[in-house]
Amino acid sequence: MRITWRILARRLAYLTAEGAIVRSQYQVRPPRFEYVLTGKGRALSPVLETIEHWDRTWHDIASESSTVKRSGDRFAARLLHGL
Incomplete structure (x- = not known):
């Protein structure tokens, strides 16, 4: 990043x-x-480790199933299909 x-x-x-x-x-x-x-x-270490674990688990699935569009200074994700 x-x-x-x-x-x-x-x-x-x-x-x-x-x-x-x-x-x-x-x-x-x-x-x-x-x-x-x-x-x-x-x-904060346990919190960050939990977020990292969640990212490793769901990152590939999320990138396949949702799109992200720019809306001003915020990003909004739109689910394309259920998991």
């Missing part, structure tokens, strides 16, 4: 503000940072 630097920066800032990750600078010139999961971030 490709992501722009702007989107990545926003997501990292959000996760930092929410306390899911901690940002620490490890180099001054050029400035470089690392992000480390906090306890709150690590607590």
Whole structure:
């Protein structure tokens, strides 16, 4: 999955503000940072693993049975036939 630097920066800032990750600078010139999961971030692990398992199970089926159309800034999936 490709992501722009702007989107990545926003997501990292959000996760930092929410306390899911901690940002620490490890180099001054050029400035470089690392992000480390906090306890709150690590607590998301079971949720993310469940989503990953669901994706591995259903991704191929979903791509065969539905279409996705762009609607403004949102995507809407339309089921073509039942599973």
